[in-house]
Amino acid sequence: MPDALIQPDDTSLAPVPVYRPHLGVEVHQAVDGALDAGWLGMGRLSQQFEDEIDRFLELDGRHAVATNSCTEALALAANLIGLQPGDEVIAPSFTYVAGHQAITRTGASIVFCDVEPDTLCIDPAQVEKLITPATKAILAVDYLGLPCKLDELMEIADRHGLRIIEDAAHAFGSRSDGRMIGSFGDITCFSFGPVKTITTLEGGAIITRDPTDVQALHELRMLGIDSDTDARYRNQRNWDFDVVRQGFRCHLGSVPAAIGLAQLGLIHEFIANRQDYCRAYDRGLRDLPGVRLFDTDWTGVAPYIYVIRVRDDEERGRLIAHLKERGISTGIHFLGAHNFTFYADSRRGDLSVTEQATGQVLTLPLHSYMDEATIDRVVQAIRGFYDDETRSGVLAEAVAVHA
The missing domain is CATH 3.90.1150.10 (Aspartate Aminotransferase, domain 1)
Structure with a gap:
């Protein structure tokens, strides 16, 4: 970012x-190994990276889906919850524009909300004042690594039938009341960009509370193809497939996944x-x-x-x-x-x-x-x-x- x-x-x-960024001997060895394996696209290493994210974040019934950036993870989240023109998403103005851009490219509109003076995270009290019948979601952003008040925001969202996309680009590895960010809440997006705490050079991940979303996310990140991910996780291609939805091309390849695995070993x-x-x-x-x-x-x-x-x-x-x-x-x-x-x-x-x-x-x-x-x-x-x-x-x- x-x-x-x-x-x-x-x-x-x-x-x-x-x-x-720390790019020590572990990273160089991981890159060499990935290149020597000869499978450069999304593959077995991509799945291993996702599995290690699951383990590190102490996910229970949730699963990380890796992407080529946090921006694309946020865009998949916006698509997953069905944002469209006429919808509004309440979001802090005090954040990087990636989240805003991910939302507005669906045609939905941003409603800018203030932040709390102590944490500079979105202010739940101000969020509630901005809700209208057009409101469909809240973009909650963790700042510096400090978690936002997600529990309060979830209560507001539940009362009004809203979804929450948590932009946790700053907070990979942070805890809130003892719980790892990503292990609770609605939808959480992480960044593994060039300057983040761990890097895959460029990369991100999305996690949802609904296990059935994983298949939808696999389709969304790979051109809407229904059965491509499982084959690629075996370092194979599937030549008999269907396209079941509008999709994008924002998966994470084997070389960046290998870098991510090396970085996770030092997290x-x-x-x-x-x-x-x-x-x-x-x-x-x-x-x-x-x-x-x-x-x-x-x-x-x-x-x-x-x-x-x-x-x-x-x-x-x-x-x-x-x-x-x-x-x-x-x-x-x-x-x-x-x-x-x-x-x-x-x-x-x-x-x-x-x-x-x-x-x-x-x-x-x-x-x-x-x-x-x-x-x-x-x-x-x-x-x-x-x-x-x-x-x-x-x-x-x-x-x-x-x-």
Whole structure:
């Protein structure tokens, strides 16, 4: 998933990227093995990857269906629940546009909803205010790895006869009340894109609570063909088949599946060290005036990114420039989708929290196997910025304005 990234100007400094996927010897060996097997399309390795996702996510009666991206998983979800022109889906504006695009390509419309100030996940209370007879679904997004209030959203959905598509692109491996994201709820979509906690280079998965949906998803992701998946899982082709529905071509091939299997072998380590890095950031930044951190100790969270909030867009711009000069890249997760030209006419509720958050959030470097020196370099650079702001009087003025 592409994001707004700011790269350093000073090439004399060793750059610290926002993302750095771990592609160690395990991945190279997995790719070599997949290539040597000679079956490059969806095949036995694709099924093994799905089975390992099932095991990791502690699925009981559910099954992952792998796709070539999370966007396509979201699009399959929108198709699966029958979205069409005239339908409305309530969704946060504060998220990446992939979910919105997956919905609007069915002809359905987005209704933009605000997020909660503490988590920046969709606000259930605001969702209920936006429901009309045209509402067919809710798009719930997990932010950073923090789970949204899915249980509350499910209660709302049950009362109004709605479906919920959970965009868990940030939350592969996170838990909510002890349950793995994906093991409960309605429909859950994950991302294994180039910069996610685990990667298949490009890839995603969709999980539903209805086991009978798996066959429909197999057909949807492979051109509407009724009996292709089982044959391909055996590294074979089926030459006697029927086309039973409009379908797409968004399956996951053997080479990316092999990469995913290698990454899954390290997932517990990835999550544990990323939790440690987030806690280190928290310790180093907690006392800074004007810097707001998320209220979590990261237990049960599989952090995809680490985000701080500053006072406003002007302060963020100065901090971005300060870090850029020191070779530290940053990102912005997210812009408000309601401000995009394509969605200018979309219905919306009050978006005051979203409007504020889009001018405050700043993504710091976070990747598996960072070292303490890198985290300390980022922390000290941010602390140095606020020391400079204090000395120049800018900080005191900002405090007075925001008091």
